[in-house]
Amino acid sequence: MSQLVRFGLVLGVICLAATLVLAVTYEITKPKIEVQLNTEEQSALRSIMPLAESFNEKSLDGIEYFEALKGKDLVGYCIRVVGNGYSGYIRIVAGVDLDGTIEGVAVLEHSETPGLGAKINEVKPGESEPWFLKQFKGKNVRTIAVKKNIDAITGATISSRAVTDAIRKTTDDLFSKLKK
Amino acid sequence: MAKTKLLGEFVKGLWKENPTFRIVLGLCPTLAVSTSVNNGIGMGVAATFVLVGSNIFVSLVRNIVPEKVRIPCYIVIIATFVTIADLFMKAYAPLLSRSLGMFVPLIVVNCIVLGRAEAFSSKEPPLRSILDALGMGVGFTWALIVISAIRETLGNGTIMGFYLSRTFEPPLFMILAPGALLTIGVLIAIINYFTHKRQG
Numbered sequence: 198m199s200q201l202v203r204f205g206l207v208l209g210v211i212c213l214a215a216t217l218v219l220a221v222t223y224e225i226t227k228p229k230i231e232v233q234l235n236t237e238e239q240s241a242l243r244s245i246m247p248l249a250e251s252f253n254e255k256s257l258d259g260i261e262y263f264e265a266l267k268g269k270d271l272v273g274y275c276i277r278v279v280g281n282g283y284s285g286y287i288r289i290v291a292g293v294d295l296d297g298t299i300e301g302v303a304v305l306e307h308s309e310t311p312g313l314g315a316k317i318n319e320v321k322p323g324e325s326e327p328w329f330l331k332q333f334k335g336k337n338v339r340t341i342a343v344k345k346n347i348d349a350i351t352g353a354t355i356s357s358r359a360v361t362d363a364i365r366k367t368t369d370d371l372f373s374k375l376k377k
Numbered sequence: 378m379a380k381t382k383l384l385g386e387f388v389k390g391l392w393k394e395n396p397t398f399r400i401v402l403g404l405c406p407t408l409a410v411s412t413s414v415n416n417g418i419g420m421g422v423a424a425t426f427v428l429v430g431s432n433i434f435v436s437l438v439r440n441i442v443p444e445k446v447r448i449p450c451y452i453v454i455i456a457t458f459v460t461i462a463d464l465f466m467k468a469y470a471p472l473l474s475r476s477l478g479m480f481v482p483l484i485v486v487n488c489i490v491l492g493r494a495e496a497f498s499s500k501e502p503p504l505r506s507i508l509d510a511l512g513m514g515v516g517f518t519w520a521l522i523v524i525s526a527i528r529e530t531l532g533n534g535t536i537m538g539f540y541l542s543r544t545f546e547p548p549l550f551m552i553l554a555p556g557a558l559l560t561i562g563v564l565i566a567i568i569n570y571f572t573h574k575r576q577g
Contacts, residue, residue, distance in 0.1 A: 204446045211438070211450050215457040222461045229468035237471070285479075308478045311412040312532065312552035352549070 237305060238290065242275050244326075245292035245301030249273065260371050265292065273300060276371055280363030282307055283314045283355045291364045297338045297372065302330045302364065307356075314356030329357070338368045386505050390512025396489045397520035397561070398568050403489040407521060408557040410480050414537045417525035418518065419473040420480065423462045425514025427484050430458035432498040432510035439499045451494045452485070459484045489517060527560050528552055 242252050242263060249265035249272055256262070263275040273294035280287040285308040292300040304327070309315045318327050332347050341361050343349045349357035396402050403424075410420040434454045442450045463481045466474040474481065484490065493513055498506035530536055532551030550556050 200443075204443055207442055208446050208449055208453075211442075211453050215453050218457055219460055222464050226464040226468040230464070233468065233471045306475060310553075312549055 241290050241303040241305060242292070245290060245303050246273060246275055247300075257371065257374055260367060260374070262371060271295065274368075274371065276364075276368055278363045278367045280359035282309050282359045283353070284308050284310065287317070287356070287359055287363070289360060289364065291333075291338070291368060293338050293368055297368070299333045299336050299338050299341070299364075302333045302360075304330065304360070309353070309356045313350070314353040316350045316353060317356055317360055329360075333361075333364070338365060341365050383505065383508060386508040387512040390509065390514070390516035391519070392516070394513075395516040395520060396492075396513050397517060397524075398565055400489075400492075401565070402492055403487045403517065404561070406480050406483065406487055407524065407561065408554055410477060411521055411525035411528055411557055411560075412552050413476070413529045413533070413535070414522060414525045415473065416476055417521035419466075419470070419477055421514070421518025421521045423466065423477075423481055424484055424487060424489065424517055425511065426462050427455065427458045427487075428490055428493060428510040428514045428517075429507055430461075431455045431490060432493055432506040433503050435494045436498040436501060436503045436506035442499075447499065448491075448495075451491060451499075455490050455494065456485050489513060523564065524557065524560050527564075528556050532556055 239252075242249075242265075246252075246265045249267055251266045252263040252275060253266060254261070254263055261277040264271055265273040265275055273292060275290050275292045278289040278291050280289060286306075287304060287309070288306040289302060289304050291302050294300055304318045307315070307317065309317060317329050319329070320327050329350055333341060336346060341347055341364065343354065343358045343361050347357070347361050390396065392399075394400055397404075397407055406420060406424070410416045431451070431454050435451055438450065438454075459482060462484070463474075466477075466481060493510060497509050501509070526536065528551050530541065532547050532549065532553075534541055534545045534547040548556075551560075
């Protein structure tokens with residue numbers, strides 16, 4: 198019995214110490230991590246909606262999006278989209294103008310296979326933006342589909358589809374809700 | 378137990394007991410992250426940090442922890458250091474953190490770390506444990522750098538993110554798991570050949 202108590206006590210003390218250390222580390226790094234995520238998103242927003250001057254964060258029935266404003270005029274929406282990739286979620290922001298034409302797409306976070314699915318975010322040498330995402334520009338968001346007007350990445354059809362379908366569905370959803 | 382020189386505890390991890398090429402431990406993270414040199418260095422540094430931290434604490438509590446609950450105790454200590462490394466990476470090296478992804482949290486189950494806790498620091502004083510951890514960490518890091526340099530060059534046509542040639546179409550499999558197994562296999566074969574030759 199006394200042995201059991203000793204086991205529990207030692208393990209308990211070690212766990213307690215670990216919890217304390219982690220709580221402190223979490224508090225120290227939390228603001229820094231939030232800033233990182235925020236600046237990342239802001240710079241992504243600017244790159245997909247170059248003509249907008251400010252962004253106004255909104256949410257409608259669980260869809261998170263930004264109103265892209267130029268002065269006081271609404272010029273489009275930037276929508277947070279989550280795709281179900283080959284190995285986890287793909288976090289995307291898609292910039293769409295008022296009639297549904299895609300201005301730009303940026304991938305914020307993904308865990309796709311390097312060399313295959315990770316190419317959704319690959320920039321070819323000498324170019325300034327990912328070649329896969331560039332295809333979306335100028336297309337109407339309701340029409341985009343892999344094999345139809347979007348070329349899939351070789352060997353990564355699932356990742357390509359995940360990005361395309363998620364953008365189309367979420368944006369479509371938002372537009373029909375906004376009309377109501 | 379015959380005491381080796383202090384420096385010996387450090388040096389042995391570099392070559393004689395190199396975790397990747399000689400003991401052949403921790404292959405899962407090696408396969409997964411050795412796709413680019415930057416990833417390799419990042420993983421090596423993170424694993425070294427975890428090794429040093431957990432080795433110190435395992436060594437400090439080695440006389441208090443009862444044998445029957447030692448593994449849970451070690452795992453809690455290791456997991457704590459892994460989480461610290463993960464959070465700091467997210468805060469100060471977000472790009473690296475994103476490209477390593479899941480593999481930073483997975484250092485918890487890296488058998489090099491638990492292996493050193495069980496085989497070394499649970500029996501040795503803190504100073505020796507630190508040197509052992511540093512040696513193993515550096516050994517793991519250079520092994521990762523060599524493997525990832527070969528794979529990144531052949532499989533992606535880049536080195537540390539810079540394109541070597543624009544016309545070279547790299548064989549994709551080098552950057553996938555089979556390429557890692559091939560590279561590690563060939564490297565171990567070369568190392569074994571020279572070791573045997575030297576021994577006569």
